[in-house]
Amino acid sequence: MNVKEYIESGVLEAYVLGALTESERAEVDANLLQYPELADEIAVIEMTMQRFTENFAKETPAGLQDKIWDTLQKESIPNSFSQETDESKSIHKTIPLERTRELSPEIRWQRAAIWIALVASLLVNFMLWSQRNKMQDSELAMQQHIDTMQQQEQQLAKLMDNHSKEIDIMADTSVHTIIMKSMKPGHPMVATVYWSSDKGATYVAAQKLPMPPKGMQYQMWVIQKGQPVSMGMLPNKLIASASMARLPMDVKEGQAFAISLEKEGGSKLPTPENIYVLGKI
């Protein structure tokens, strides 16, 4: 360090005038230990400022001396160490405008580091949180997708099962296929009965039947010894799907199968003009 330049810079004057920050003051203090000539310079500046301040001397009001002495008797801590060691140690203390502003560089860095860490942590947390939310959302969507697929698979399995049953039935040599044809000229309708003559099991598939109007239902009949016998009602679902369903009644013998449109719940005897399809065995 160039001592002469250092003195010329005016930093020692700033030191005595109390215009340095904590860290700047600590720097001057350190230099004072290393270069004793700086102390001499400071002593001269201090003496000048002392002379300067003496010019402002102002007579104190009468009675103040006794008043302060009385207060001292009440408030003084004789021959003890007080907490105000700062006052005695740092005679050239700068009082920062805001007391917390002049922090040592280490504390400033520590504070900055804490703030940076806090902000970074918050950002990472937010990112993780939103990521987790997205993951949860996609997980939920995935789960729904899997559920849908499982349902579709079950439906397909059921359909496959039905189809294989149908194939089995159709492949069974004991099963007769009776195609019931339209009894209404100009209305092409068709339904099929698969009837196992030895077991009596009867299946029906409505390949082409119009949906019954509201309040009406299709009823299945078997003609035994010239008499129509009800085999039960055909659910509308069956008509719509054109799939095959087993009828609730086994048939040991008969001459024909027929489907008629009846009022909801069915009739004891088919309404003759409403017999839609009929197939002879």
Place this chain on the structure above:
Amino acid sequence: MPSVTIYSEEELVMLLRQQSRDAFNYLYQHYAAVLYGIINRVIYDEQTSQDVLQEVFIKIWNNINQFDPAKGRIYTWMINIARNAAIDKLRSKGEIMKSKIHTGEEIVNTVGNDMKTEQATDAIGLRKLVSDLKPEYQTIIELAYFKGFTLDEISKTLQIPLGTVKTRMRHAIKTLKETFSK
């Protein structure tokens, strides 16, 4: 009534450490006026200045055992206690914060006006002393020594570079030194 005996710095420290009434009387009679003058220079209000002077004596009294003569003169130590206590009070009263709201220029003007008032009311010697100092030097000494501004704050308030603030401080004190040696 001033004491006839004049103690040296070391003797004064020894005396103060006895914490006797005589020690207090000596301290008060020799230093109260200077300390009061400094405080009053910072805080213009007389009553507040007297309160601060009392605080300063309490601080000197209670901290005399921590004072290290190797580190500096007791006179400088006491002056700095007074200056710091007064600036502290000024800040706590929010007076400087009020003035901070104004622009730097206004502060300079305020400081200048205060100086003029002081010049009008103070003793002839001081009037001459202050007028010996260039206005830019007066302002810098005023802001640093009596208002507690840091170099950075002075630089920003007066809008002059930091280095200039320091060199002006050096020149100001050099001028004062030469005035006193006349």
